[in-house]
Amino acid sequence: MPRVALLPGRVKGADFFRFARHRLLAPRLHNGTALARRAGHPGEDVRTIKMLTIAAALATIATEARATTFVAMTDRALTRAADAIVVGTVRYIETVGAPDGAINTLVTVEVEQEAKGHLGHLVVLKQPGGSVGGRQLWVAGSPSFTVGDRELLFLSAYRDGTARTTALGMGQFHLSTNPFTGVTHAERTLDGLVVGVHSARRRVPLSSLLRTIGRALADGHASSAAPLVTVPPEATDPGLERQSVEAFTLMQGAHGRWFEADSGQAVVYRVDPAGDNALGADTTMAAVDGALAAWTNVSDAGIRLERGTAAAPAPLRCDGVSQLVFNDPFHEIPDPIGCTGVLALGGFCTTSETDVVNGTTFYRITEGNVTFNNGFGACSFWNQTNLAEVTTHEIGHTIGLGHSSENDNEPDPVLKDATMYYRAHFDGRGASVHADDMAAVRFVYPSATSDPGIPDQDGDGVADDQDNCPGMANPTQIDTDGDGQGDLCDSCPLVAGPAGATTCAPVLVSHLVATVGAHSRLVWQGSIELPDGVATTAARALLVNAGGVVIDTSMGGALGVGQLPSRLRYRSDQATITLRRARGGTYQARVVVRHPHLSMAGAPVMSASLEVGTTTFTSSLSCTQTKRGRRIRCRG
Numbered sequence: 159m160p161r162v163a164l165l166p167g168r169v170k171g172a173d174f175f176r177f178a179r180h181r182l183l184a185p186r187l188h189n190g191t192a193l194a195r196r197a198g199h200p201g202e203d204v205r206t207i208k209m210l211t212i213a214a215a216l217a218t219i220a221t222e223a224r225a226t227t228f229v230a231m232t233d234r235a236l237t238r239a240a241d242a243i244v245v246g247t248v249r250y251i252e253t254v255g256a257p258d259g260a261i262n263t264l265v266t267v268e269v270e271q272e273a274k275g276h277l278g279h280l281v282v283l284k285q286p287g288g289s290v291g292g293r294q295l296w297v298a299g300s301p302s303f304t305v306g307d308r309e310l311l312f313l314s315a316y317r318d319g320t321a322r323t324t325a326l327g328m329g330q331f332h333l334s335t336n337p338f339t340g341v342t343h344a345e346r347t348l349d350g351l352v353v354g355v356h357s358a359r360r361r362v363p364l365s366s367l368l369r370t371i372g373r374a375l376a377d378g379h380a381s382s383a384a385p386l387v388t389v390p391p392e393a394t395d396p397g398l399e400r401q402s403v404e405a406f407t408l409m410q411g412a413h414g415r416w417f418e419a420d421s422g423q424a425v426v427y428r429v430d431p432a433g434d435n436a437l438g439a440d441t442t443m444a445a446v447d448g449a450l451a452a453w454t455n456v457s458d459a460g461i462r463l464e465r466g467t468a469a470a471p472a473p474l475r476c477d478g479v480s481q482l483v484f485n486d487p488f489h490e491i492p493d494p495i496g497c498t499g500v501l502a503l504g505g506f507c508t509t510s511e512t513d514v515v516n517g518t519t520f521y522r523i524t525e526g527n528v529t530f531n532n533g534f535g536a537c538s539f540w541n542q543t544n545l546a547e548v549t550t551h552e553i554g555h556t557i558g559l560g561h562s563s564e565n566d567n568e569p570d571p572v573l574k575d576a577t578m579y580y581r582a583h584f585d586g587r588g589a590s591v592h593a594d595d596m597a598a599v600r601f602v603y604p605s606a607t608s609d610p611g612i613p614d615q616d617g618d619g620v621a622d623d624q625d626n627c628p629g630m631a632n633p634t635q636i637d638t639d640g641d642g643q644g645d646l647c648d649s650c651p652l653v654a655g656p657a658g659a660t661t662c663a664p665v666l667v668s669h670l671v672a673t674v675g676a677h678s679r680l681v682w683q684g685s686i687e688l689p690d691g692v693a694t695t696a697a698r699a700l701l702v703n704a705g706g707v708v709i710d711t712s713m714g715g716a717l718g719v720g721q722l723p724s725r726l727r728y729r730s731d732q733a734t735i736t737l738r739r740a741r742g743g744t745y746q747a748r749v750v751v752r753h754p755h756l757s758m759a760g761a762p763v764m765s766a767s768l769e770v771g772t773t774t775f776t777s778s779l780s781c782t783q784t785k786r787g788r789r790i791r792c793r794g
Contacts, residue, residue, distance in 0.1 A: 226299025226505075227351040227548050227582070229534075231328055231498040233367060237374035239495050240312040240324045241383040242275030245333070245364075248307045249280075253288035254392045255399040259475040261295040263288035263403070264393055265303050267311065273371050275313075275383050277321075283313070284320040284390045286474060286490070290401040292510040294521070295476050296414075299348070299503065301330035308333040310344050310364065315384040317489045325492050325500045333364060351551050353501065353539065353582045359566075414508050415520040415558045416461065419603045424462040425557070427526070428469035428481040435485050436535020437542060445546035446482060448589030452550050452577075453557065456596045461557060461603040474527050476507035480556070482549070483529040490529055497537035502548060504528035506556050516601055526556025539584055546589035547582065554578050554595065558602050562594045567664035569649035571778035572629045574794075575763050585762055585793075586782035593629035618704070630763060634706040645702040645765045652700060652767050652774045663687065665747070665777035668766060668794030670701075672756055675788060680709070680751040682766055684794070686775050688737070688745045697728040697735045698769040699749045703781070708764070709733055709751045737770070747775075756790065764792050 237243065250266040265283040287297035301323050303309075312329035313321045323329035331344035342364040392398060416425050427450070433442025443465070450463040471483040474490055491500045508521040528549070534540045554577065562576035573579065576594035577587065591599070593616060614621055618631035626637050627644030636645045639654040650662035668684035682701065688694075701708035711730035726745075728735040732752055737745045747768055762781040767774065779792035 226297075226326060226503050227353065227501040227552065228299065228325070228328060228348050229353045229494070229498045229501050229537075231325060231495060233370045234374040235495040235498055236312045236324055236328060237274065237371045239314065239492060239499075240274060240329065241315050241386055242277055242281075242313040242321070243273040243311070243371060244269045244275075244277060244281065244313065245271040245273070245310050246281075246308070248303050248305050248309065251303055251305060251403050252393075253290045253401045253403060254395075255288075255290040255293055256392075259293075259295075259477040260473075261288050261290060261293060261476060262286055262392060263303075264390065267309070273310075273368060274375060275386070277313075277386060277388050281313070281321055281386070281388045282390055282393050283311075283322055284316065284392065285322055287505065288401075288403075291399050293476060294508045295474075295505065296508070297326075297474065297503070297505040299326045299500070301327045310367065313386065314492055315386050318390075319385065319387040320390040321386045321388065326503070328500070331367065351548065351582055352580060353584070413518055413520045413558065413602075414506060414523045415513075415515065415602050416523050417511075417513060419461045420513075422460075422462070424464040425526075426464050426466040426480065427553075428466045428479055430471045430482070430484055430487075431468035433484055434530065434535070434545065435532065436540060437545060441542045442484060442545070445542050445549055445589065448546045449549040449553050452589045452591045453553060453599060456591060456599050458605045459596070459599045459603050460605040461599060463553065463557070471529075474503070474505075474529060476525065478525060480525040481527055483527070485532040486529055488529075491531045494531060494533045497534065497539075500531055501534060502528055502530045502552055504552050504556060506558075516604065520558070520602075523556075523558060526553070528552045528556065543586055543588040544582070544584050547577065547584065547587055550577055550589045550591065551582070554591075554599075557599070559595070559598050562598075567666065568778075569662070569664065569776065571646055571649070571763060571765060574778045575630065575780065583780045584782075585780040587762070587780075597629075631704050633704065636702050636707055638700060638702070638707075638710070645700075646704065646763060646778075648765070650767075650774060650776055651702070651765055652698070652769050652776070662767070662774045662776040665766065665768065665775045665794065666744070668777035668779055670764065670766065670779055670781070670790070670792040672754065672790040673788060674756055674790065678753055678756060680749075680754045680756065682749045682751075684747050684766070684768075684775075684777060685740065685744045686737075686747050686768065686770075688770060688773065692771060692773055694726055694737075694771050696771065697726075697737075699733055699735055699751075700767040700769075701749075701751075701754070701764060703756075703764040706755065708754050708756055709749075711735070735768070766794070 246267040246269040248265060249268050251263060253263045255261045263285045265285060267281050269277055269279055269281060285300055287295045287300055310331040310333055312324040314324040316322050327348050331346045333342055333344055335342045343361055344364045344367050345361040347359045418425055429446055431439060433439035447465060450465060453461060454463050471487050472479065473488045491503050504527050506526040507524045509524055511522040512519050559578055561580040562578045563573040564580045568574045572594055575592050577591050578595050616628055616631045618633045620633060620635060622628045626635055626642055627647035630646050632644045632646045638645055638651050641654040645651040665684035665686055670682040672680035699709060699711045709732060711733045724739040726737040734750045736748045740746050764779045764781055766779055767776040777794040779794045781790055781792035783790050
């Protein structure tokens, strides 16, 4: 059973909403699982139609509506960029609001150790965003704080000299001590779109992180530290509105949407006419227009997004104007280090006004803002296509949509394929939304004239009631295990069973390169965890995309029995499968295919499965074509 999920940021396994293909189902939440009943007359049989599960569509007011893009940054780079680095405990949190719409949260930290800089016993951070007096400014990607938490913080001077975490959430590590071993670990999880890493989560012993910081400071490349204002003037200004809070978590526990959609009004975004300095105005506007159109053109969704008249950029605040700002003219984002750091920053503002849609209570969004950083123009990934993908993702957050999944090894191909997946695809999709994204926006913004009987929502020519993968185009309807679920939607296509009842082990760091032509060749590689003692007498590789089966090898015999050797090799008529032992008990799998049947028709998604003995692994990959279509690259 295919799923389309929109999982709220940190709420794993909770708040699930289900949709029938022909009829919206009202969810009843119970222990984190949605129990849905088909609407009908009394006595009518309750039958399950193929359903799309929206597990992350609803942005909650804290981490779900994240509109911030991070580009991987090393601990050394963070150290060099920071003006101060401290270990301390959060003692007090207060949100303050100014008449001009600026809302900031002041976080008082008691300092116990200084790794860089000299701040003294107390420092008060001024973090953007918060809630005060019924006004709310939610800034995506910001760190979360709770009174009593112990933290390691990388701090940088804002334009007024006040202290805030370096690169938003990148500069915060929560500290926790194992009561049995006494070892303290520093852990960070980034809440935003992530480019260039395989995981948004980083966990390292505090002692190791402090050693890395010390080495970075000793190598002579660290930037000169700017002086920090340890107590911002907002902390004592009597003219500001104030609200004390126990936890600064941003947007947690509530949903946001634009009420204008209910009356047919467009949501209008102002854009700086200069556009991105590196790409130019025309290229920038094309990417923005494509992103706005991608959400507007979703059938049976009632949201309309438009680019408004040109306007000079304004700072990030709740001033009633939605905008897309380029080149960070107000220095609200730390400059990138090389091609790493914060690529874009954004969020939305809400009021205390609420409405109920599809059984869910939403706060009214009054504006959505995204600011792109400067200095990424020379980076290899910065082009119109990828700008359009990032803009589409960020605008999705500003209309209230969360990430489809934040699982690094997400087994559901539909969730992983979504533009609202937490990792950037950069597979050439540009300004496009996919099955899970469309299901999300239809839920939050149902159209008053929507037709509940969409015959072919993925446009593959197969009617939904006959389609074994209605959430993803697969005209060939390949179903290797014969369980009624197409391979492209099946999280375990080599093992038959009801949807969700079978689970394959993930293929870690999966990628594929293929050449197309008279001498076509395909190489797929990935890491698998293959414990000692598992049967390895035979192996099979299965690759399927929208064009059909790319390769399905027979179970080729292996050399080596008993305890796993350092190298295993399997041969079939078209392919060679090699497993090499790596560190940490993993094996590097390599599949080389001669003359594959390779077509990129339909969705640029490939299902890749590997069976070793009785153990099955699977991965979903996003693909793009290069060199005039003669080369295909995919990554999982």
